Amino acid sequence: MTDPDTPASFRLAYVPGVTPAKWVRIWKERLPRVTLALVTVTAAEAADVVRTGGADAGLVRLPIDRTGLSAIPLYTETTVVVVPKDHLVTAAEQITAADLADEFILYPQDDTLTWTDRPGEAATIVPTTTAEAIELVAAGVGLLVVPQSLARLHHRKDLTYRPYVDAPESSVVLTWPEGEPSDLMEQFIGIVRGRTVNSTRTPERVEKKNAAQKAAAKKARRAATAKKAPAPRRGKPRR
Missing domain, CATH: 3.40.190.10 (Periplasmic binding protein-like II)
Structure with missing residues (x-):
């Protein structure tokens, strides 16, 4: 069962000519419970789709307007x-x-x-x-x-x-909204960079992180309940 805190899907936009099939296959192997949804976009609209939340990340060709976006280079085409x-x-x-x-x-x-x-x-x-x-x-x-x-x-x-x-030449980059990458974004960055399962944030590590968070929350709830409980009465019981 997928953790309720983990998104059910990750949306990847890509421009014509870019073939994400290899990365999609690796994603399915590493995160079988999270759907990788592909979104086909034109080169002109690709950056805006990612910037406005139409996709979680994009495989796009430079040049693009980098306002509000992070990007890492992938390859340069002939x-x-x-x-x-x-x-x-x-x-x-x-x-x-x-x-x-x-x-x-x-x-x-x-x-x-x-x-x-x-x-x-x-x-x-x-x-x-x-x-x-x-x-x-x-x-x-x-x-x-x-x-x-x-x-x-x-x-x-x-x-x-x-x-x-x-x-x-035409260069292809992976881009996503500026800010701290999500766990799933980190996963995809690791995949396109060729990291192995042991060198990237694997599903097992994400699940352990979620389990630790749950345990901490449960402990906090128990502590709060203990504070609210009435103090035991002292003295002899009434006859």
Whole structure:
């Protein structure tokens, strides 16, 4: 039976392309009585969802507004160029800005990369989403630069991608509301950082902590009851 002081679930928001499956599996092994609920969010709304309590934590891409949030870095993704399979640049193993000088590049409104110098020429069409941009690449409108996980997420048989060495990188972080992390938050931090069961705050330790708190509360109640009890009468009993 789950302790009444322990939340029944932990809500984890994550942006497209991030795959929390491994961490979810470890969570289920270590905390089988606490549901890990996944919340899919867009890159634009991810930070606000965590900040406003829509999720207990989030796996999000930088940059984000860090106001009211704590965050730890997890990993940095490879940036790639998505192109039709018959495109000339596929002859190279890696792509540079010079290779894209004469190309039209699509920049969707949900672009997750922070650009200083954009390669090639910006396409006149500005797609709303990365998914829409992928469709335009397939239609021959232009090329697309994205984190590799997004290229995999939107994979099509008629498209491929190549690493882009001059592009800005995309970093993924774990974020949660500022303040002392909850026991469950500490658990998830330990999982994503690769801590073993013995090196993190395991369910057994949490349960022992709760048991100690219960024992202390019971002792306090007994002490309070003893103070309220009437003092025993002295002297001989009446006949």
